[in-house]
Amino acid sequence: MSDRSRVLVLLACGVAIGVGAVGGFLRLRHRLHWGPIETYELRDDILVHGNADLKEVALTFDDGPTDTTRDLLDVLKADQARATFFVVGKQVAKYPGLVRRMMDEGHEVGNHSFHHPRLDDLAQNQIRDEITACDRAVFQATGAHMSLFRPPGMRYDEVVLRATQDLGYVTVHWNVAAKDFTDQAPSVIRDRVLDHVQPGSVILLHGHPDTVRALPAILAGLRERGYRLVTVSQMLSRLPRPVYVKSNAYGATATVPTAAPATILAKKTSAKKGPRLARKSATVEPRSDVTPVHGLDVPTWN
Numbered sequence: 001m002s003d004r005s006r007v008l009v010l011l012a013c014g015v016a017i018g019v020g021a022v023g024g025f026l027r028l029r030h031r032l033h034w035g036p037i038e039t040y041e042l043r044d045d046i047l048v049h050g051n052a053d054l055k056e057v058a059l060t061f062d063d064g065p066t067d068t069t070r071d072l073l074d075v076l077k078a079d080q081a082r083a084t085f086f087v088v089g090k091q092v093a094k095y096p097g098l099v100r101r102m103m104d105e106g107h108e109v110g111n112h113s114f115h116h117p118r119l120d121d122l123a124q125n126q127i128r129d130e131i132t133a134c135d136r137a138v139f140q141a142t143g144a145h146m147s148l149f150r151p152p153g154m155r156y157d158e159v160v161l162r163a164t165q166d167l168g169y170v171t172v173h174w175n176v177a178a179k180d181f182t183d184q185a186p187s188v189i190r191d192r193v194l195d196h197v198q199p200g201s202v203i204l205l206h207g208h209p210d211t212v213r214a215l216p217a218i219l220a221g222l223r224e225r226g227y228r229l230v231t232v233s234q235m236l237s238r239l240p241r242p243v244y245v246k247s248n249a250y251g252a253t254a255t256v257p258t259a260a261p262a263t264i265l266a267k268k269t270s271a272k273k274g275p276r277l278a279r280k281s282a283t284v285e286p287r288s289d290v291t292p293v294h295g296l297d298v299p300t301w302n
Contacts, residue, residue, distance in 0.1 A: 037049055037052045037200070039051065039052075039200070039239050039240065040236075040239055040241065040243060042241075044161045044165070044171065045161075045164070045165050045169070045170050045171060046161075046170070046171045046172075046173055047170060047171070047172045047173060047202065047232065047235070047236060047243075048173045048175065048202075049173075049175055049200050049201075049202065050199070050200030050201065050202060050230075050235040050238070050239070051199070051200050051235070051238050051239050051240060052198070052199050052200045053199065053240075054199055054200065054228075054238055055199045055226055055227055055228060056199065056200070056227060056228040056229070056230045056234075056235065056238070057176075057197060057199075057200070057201045057202070057203055057222060057227050057228075057229060057230070058083075058084060058201070058202045058203065058229075058230055058231065058232050058234075058235045059081070059082075059083040059084070059203050059205060059229060060083065060084045060085070060086060060110075060150070060172065060174060060202060060203060060204055060205065060232065061083055061084070061085045061086070061205050061206065061207060062086045062112060062150065062204065062205070062206055063086075063088055063091075063112065063116065063206055063207065064085055064087055064088070064091060064095075064098075064206075064207045065085070065087060065091050065092065065094075065095040065098040065099060065102075065207075066091065066095070066207045068207040068208070068209055068211075068212050069085075069095065069098050069207055070098060070101075071209075071212045072207060072211070072212055072215065073098070073101055073102065073105065073107075075212065075215045075216055075219070076105070076107070076215075076219075077105055079216070079219045081219055081229045082106050082107055082108075082229060082230070082231050082249070083107050083108075083229070083231070084107065084108040084109075084110055084148065084172075084231050084232040085099075085102050085107055085108070085109050085110065086109075086110040086111065086112035086148070086149075086150040086172070087099060087109055087110070087111070087112055087134070087138065088112050088113060088114065088115070088116045088134065089113065089114030089115070089130075089133050089134030089135075089136075089137040089138070090114055090115060090116075090137075092134070092137040092138055092141055093137050093141075096140070096141035096142075096254075097141075099138060099141045099142055099252075100141060100142050100252040100254065102252075103142055103144060103248055103249060103250060103251050103252035104250070104252050106231075106249045106250055107231070107249060108148065108231045108232060108233060108247055108248060108249045109138060109142070109144070109146055109248055110146055110147075110148035110149060110150060110172065110232070111131055111134045111135055111138070111146045111148065111149045111150075111169065112134065112149075112150055112151075112152060113130040113131060113134055113151070113152055114129075114130050114131075114133035114134045114137065115130060116152045117130065117152060118152060118153055118155045119151050119152065119155060119156060119160045120151075120155045120156055120157045120159070120160055123159075124159050124162075124163055127159065127160055127163045127164075128163050128166075128167065131149065131163065131164065131167055131169070132167065134146075139254075140254070141254060142248070142251065142252040142253065142254050143251075143252060143253030143254035144248040144251040144252060144253065145248065146169070146248060147168070147169060147170060147233070147245040147246050147247070147248070148169065148170055148172050148232055148233070148245065149164050149167075149169035149170065149171050149172065150171065150172050150173075150174075151164075151171070154173065154174070156171070170236065170243065170245055172202065172232055173202065174202045174203065174204035175201055175202055176193060176196045176197055176201045176202070176203045176204065177192075177203075177204045178192050178193050178203070178204060178205050178206070178211065178214075179192060180192075180205060180206050180208050180210060180211045180214070181206050181208060182208075183208075183210060184210055185210070186210050186211075186213040186214035186217065187214070187217070189210060189211055189214035189218070190214045190217045190218050190221065193205075193218050193221075194218065194221040194222070194225070197222065197225070197227070199227075200235070202232070202235070231247065231249060233245050233246075233247040233249075234247075
C-alpha cells in the first residue's frame with residue numbers, strides 16, 4: 001500500500017471515529033438533558049415539558065370524574081398537593097359535585113372532550129363539538145371555563161390542533177406515564193413514576209383504584225426527592241419563555257348543578273379547516289386572598 005493510500009485510510013478511520021464520537025455525545029447529551037429541552041411548541045400551542053431548571057412537576061389525571069375521584073381528592077387534600085384534572089364531559093354530567101370540589105380545593109380542570117373519542121378520526125366540526133360540549137358541561141357544573149386541553153389518547157393531527165387553538169386552548173402533553181389503566185400492584189405504579197421523573201415532568205395518571213393506593217407513596221417520593229408540585233398553568237408561567245393562561249383553580253361559582261345535555265355528533269364528514277377565531281385573552285389579575293401551603297405556589301390567577 002502506498003503512503004498516499006495509508007494516509008487516506010487513516011483519514012477515513014479518523015472521520016468515522018469522529019462521527020461516532022459526536023453521535024454518541026449527542027445521544028448522551030439528550031439522555032442527560034445537557035442543553036435546552038424543548039418545553040413549548042409555539043406554533044401549535046403545546047406544552048411538552050416544564051422548565052428543566054426548576055425542580056417542579058405537574059400531576060395530571062385523565063378520564064374522570066369517576067367513583068374513585070373522591071378518594072384521589074382525599075389523598076391530595078391530606079398531602080396539601082394540587083393537580084390538574086382533564087375531565088370527560090359525559091362524566092362531568094354524572095359527577096358535577098366532584099368537579100366543583102376539584103376547583104374549590106385548588107386543583108385545575110382541563111378539557112378532555114365530551115365522549116372521549118379519538119379526535120384525529122373526526123371532522124373539524126365534530127372535534128369542535130366534542131371540545132365545546134365538555135366546556136359547557138364544566139361551566140354548568142362550576143360556573144368556570146377551561147383553558148387547558150388534552151386530546152384522548154394524546155391522538156391529534158393538524159386539524160385537531162387548529163380546532164383546539166381556535167377555541168383558545170393550550171394543549172398539554174405528558175412525558176411520564178404511570179400506565180395505570182389496568183390492575184397492577186400499587187408499587188409498580190409508584191416505581192414507574194418515580195424512576196422516570198425529572199425536573200419539569202408532566203405526569204400522566206388515571207383514576208384506577210390501584211392508582212389511589214399508589215398515590216400516597218408517589219407524593220411522598222416526590223417530596224423526598226425535593227420536587228414541588230404545581231398545576232399546569234403554574235408550570236406554563238415558569239417556562240423559559242412564559243405562557244400565561246387563566247386558571248380555574250378556586251374558580252367554582254355554581255351552587256346548583258344542572259345536567260349537561262348530551263351532544264349528538266354529526267355523521268363523520270371530510271375534515272376541513274374553518275376560519276381562524278380570535279384567541280381568548282390570557283390577561284388575568286392576581287388574587288391576594290389565597291394562603292400558600294407547603295411545597296406549592298398556590299395559583300393566584302382567577
